[in-house]
Amino acid sequence: MAHEQWQTQIDAYLDGELNAEAMHALDAHLRTCPACAADVLARVQLKRAVKTAGTRFTPSADFRSKIQKQIATKPRRSWNFGWTLATATLALLLVAGAITTYIGRQNLHQQQIYSELADLHVATLGSPNPVDVVSSDRHTVKPWFQGKIPFTFNLPELQNSEFTLIGGRVAYLGQTSGAHLIYQIRKHQISVFMFPESAADSLGNSSGVERRQTFNVETWTQEGLRYVVFGDAAPEDIQKLSELLKSTAKS
Amino acid sequence: MCVSVPPLKTATFEELAMPLFEQLYNFAHWLAQNREEAEDLVQETYVKALRGYSSYQPGTNFRAWMYRILRNTFLTSRTGLKAKMTVPLESEEDGGAPVVADTQTPEAILIDRSNQALLHSALEELPVHSREVLLLCEVEEMSYQEIAEALEIPLGTVMSRLSRARAALRTLVKQKLEKS
Numbered sequence: 001m002a003h004e005q006w007q008t009q010i011d012a013y014l015d016g017e018l019n020a021e022a023m024h025a026l027d028a029h030l031r032t033c034p035a036c037a038a039d040v041l042a043r044v045q046l047k048r049a050v051k052t053a054g055t056r057f058t059p060s061a062d063f064r065s066k067i068q069k070q071i072a073t074k075p076r077r078s079w080n081f082g083w084t085l086a087t088a089t090l091a092l093l094l095v096a097g098a099i100t101t102y103i104g105r106q107n108l109h110q111q112q113i114y115s116e117l118a119d120l121h122v123a124t125l126g127s128p129n130p131v132d133v134v135s136s137d138r139h140t141v142k143p144w145f146q147g148k149i150p151f152t153f154n155l156p157e158l159q160n161s162e163f164t165l166i167g168g169r170v171a172y173l174g175q176t177s178g179a180h181l182i183y184q185i186r187k188h189q190i191s192v193f194m195f196p197e198s199a200a201d202s203l204g205n206s207s208g209v210e211r212r213q214t215f216n217v218e219t220w221t222q223e224g225l226r227y228v229v230f231g232d233a234a235p236e237d238i239q240k241l242s243e244l245l246k247s248t249a250k251s
Numbered sequence: 252m253c254v255s256v257p258p259l260k261t262a263t264f265e266e267l268a269m270p271l272f273e274q275l276y277n278f279a280h281w282l283a284q285n286r287e288e289a290e291d292l293v294q295e296t297y298v299k300a301l302r303g304y305s306s307y308q309p310g311t312n313f314r315a316w317m318y319r320i321l322r323n324t325f326l327t328s329r330t331g332l333k334a335k336m337t338v339p340l341e342s343e344e345d346g347g348a349p350v351v352a353d354t355q356t357p358e359a360i361l362i363d364r365s366n367q368a369l370l371h372s373a374l375e376e377l378p379v380h381s382r383e384v385l386l387l388c389e390v391e392e393m394s395y396q397e398i399a400e401a402l403e404i405p406l407g408t409v410m411s412r413l414s415r416a417r418a419a420l421r422t423l424v425k426q427k428l429e430k431s
Contacts, residue, residue, distance in 0.1 A: 011414060015388060017395050046421065047389055053370040054390035057280035063290055064272060071265050071301050111298050119327055126332045214291050214329070
């Protein structure tokens with residue numbers, strides 16, 4: 001076999017991916033070829049160096065325990081109590097279990113919704129045609145949704161504000177249709193989602209702007225609708241846009 | 252090489268998934284390149300995996316399954332979408348020129364513990380599709396088959412990507428050593 005052909009096998013040899021026969025053949029070649037042996041040595045050193053350098057990041061103990069709690073399987077309880085105590089404990093455990101399960105499910109459900117909204121936001125901005133109605137005029141964008149979604153809404157007047165309306169599209173959360181509007185402030189694009197309140201009732205009202213899925217988010221319900229303002233703009237900008245939407249919805 | 256043991260039918264999700272926590276986090280941090288995003292990525296991976304655990308086939312490779320979820324989650328994230336736009340120019344199946352060590356000045360010999368920072372920055376500069384395949388092979392010691400399952404690419408592509416990733420890393424290291 002030509003020298004170059006042996007060299008093409010060295011990576012698979014060092015990764016343990018050669019079959020036994022090819023492994024023995026290359027072993028024998030290495031004993032008689034100083035150039036290939038030096039090549040093997042250099043590649044082994046690079047492999048070791050990458051292994052060491054690549055094992056670099058360690059999660060914090062807090063983060064570990066957070067994840068552990070999220071996925072924990074409940075431990076079994078010992079029942080070496082008197083009957084009364086056992087019954088009381090059982091009742092308490094059942095209540096606590098139900099509450100924990102409820103809270104756990106709520107948290108999981110919330111995570112799922114934010115994850116879906118993040119996907120919608122990112123996929124829309126990554127699309128060559130992010131919106132289906134392209135207009136900065138709210139009187140063009142709002143009527144476009146007529147007959148496409150099961151509710152109507154008011155959009156804020158943006159004169160004298162830094163925000164610009166880019167346009168809108170129909171979005172789906174679960175199986176419910178809603179409005180997805182894109183606003184721009186400086187170079188940041190912000191998604192505003194509006195769905196019937198029942199589509200995301202586990203979200204609750206955020207206390208101001210929160211960090212979710214690495215984005216800044218504010219959400220609330222108003223007049224039977226769930227509003228979610230979502231983007232990578234500064235929290236102050238998310239809050240300003242939320243305030244504009246809230247005051248318009250009231251009027 | 253690490254051989255994955257088929258999980259027992261009675262194993263809970265927690266028992267299977269938590270031993271992978273540190274390595275998944277390390278991999279996530281290399282992909283996302285910041286702590287906050289890495290934590291979000293790992294958290295979302297565990298939430299999705301727990302949700303889909305009933306569809307997981309016992310006996311198949313659980314580690315590759317978890318890495319696949321993490322990587323798919325990354326690819327739909329903002330950083331991941333940007334990374335997806337950086338695609339290899341050469342044909343995926345073409346292994347390219349073989350990586351040949353320079354026996355006169357083998358740069359690998361210079362890579363010892365004192366050059367960790369240099370190697371870190373070289374790894375960070377690699378495109379995501381090169382960095383991920385290299386980390387799965389060298390750090391996680393996955394077999395080519397396991398890498399193919401985790402990245403959802405054919406075996407031949409694993410080999411060609413690895414070959415290119417190693418060549419690119421050696422070039423980067425060499426350039427950095429010459430500058431320093």
